[in-house]
Amino acid sequence: xxxxxxxxxxxxxxxxxxxxxxxxxxxxxxxxxxxxxxxxxxxxxxxxxxxxxxxxxxxxxxxxxxxxxxxxxxxxxxxxxxxxxxxxxxxxxxxxxxxxxxxxxxxxxxxxx
Amino acid sequence: xxxxxxxxxxxxxxxxxxxxxxxxxxxxxxxxxxxxxxxxxxxxxxxxxxxxxxxxxxxxxxxxxxxxxxxxxxxxxxxxxxxxxxxxxxxxxxxxxxxxxxxxxxxxxxxxxxx
Numbered sequence: 761x762x763x764x765x766x767x768x769x770x771x772x773x774x775x776x777x778x779x780x781x782x783x784x785x786x787x788x789x790x791x792x793x794x795x796x797x798x799x800x801x802x803x804x805x806x807x808x809x810x811x812x813x814x815x816x817x818x819x820x821x822x823x824x825x826x827x828x829x830x831x832x833x834x835x836x837x838x839x840x841x842x843x844x845x846x847x848x849x850x851x852x853x854x855x856x857x858x859x860x861x862x863x864x865x866x867x868x869x870x871x872x873x
Numbered sequence: 874x875x876x877x878x879x880x881x882x883x884x885x886x887x888x889x890x891x892x893x894x895x896x897x898x899x900x901x902x903x904x905x906x907x908x909x910x911x912x913x914x915x916x917x918x919x920x921x922x923x924x925x926x927x928x929x930x931x932x933x934x935x936x937x938x939x940x941x942x943x944x945x946x947x948x949x950x951x952x953x954x955x956x957x958x959x960x961x962x963x964x965x966x967x968x969x970x971x972x973x974x975x976x977x978x979x980x981x982x983x984x985x986x987x988x
């Protein structure tokens with residue numbers, strides 16, 4: 761059975777802090793790992809990682825994948841109150857076509873002013 | 874990013890009736906669409922994976938006769954909640970991917986309330 765574990769489940773920081781969010785996974789026929797940010801309704805896409813060791817960056821956010829150790833991290837530097845959200849990771853894989861996209865429980869990040 | 878439109882955004886129905894939710898990819902062709910259910914303060918629970926032209930693959934514990942999924946074209950998938958009960962009240966959200974090697978884009982979700 762596929763597993764996705766995110767940690768911490770909840771995190772409260774002050775503006776300007778740097779945070780690291782973790783995602784470990786066990787997925788059959790792993791293809792890629794996706795990170796999303798969910799504020800109110802629909803999750804918005806952040807990163808898709810397919811190769812180990814290659815960091816992807818977008819502004820203050822960055823992410824990297826380790827396919828050997830089966831985990832990924834999402835870093836946010838100089839956090840702002842607008843970063844408050846649930847961050848979700850989703851490995852893509854699955855027994856049949858490899859198209860299954862399952863989500864972890866998410867990390868609830870709260871950034872206080 | 875690409876646009877996925879989900880309709881309706883909110884629906885209230887009586888117990889025993891059926892409700893259809895549509896998910897459309899507006900500016901791309903989606904080979905795969907996903908249907909999720911989300912409980913308050915919980916993550917997205919995958920209900921089924923739908924590939925165009927073939928039957929949906931349901932997750933363990935999801936009743937395929939209750940949650941009917943049709944992926945009739947590369948731009949449209951529908952979820953029909955049949956004989957709805959109050960316990961089916963939830964937030965349902967779809968997503969769509971062009972291919973297995975691209976990101977998935979989400980619809981805005983449907984808040985279903987069964988009274």
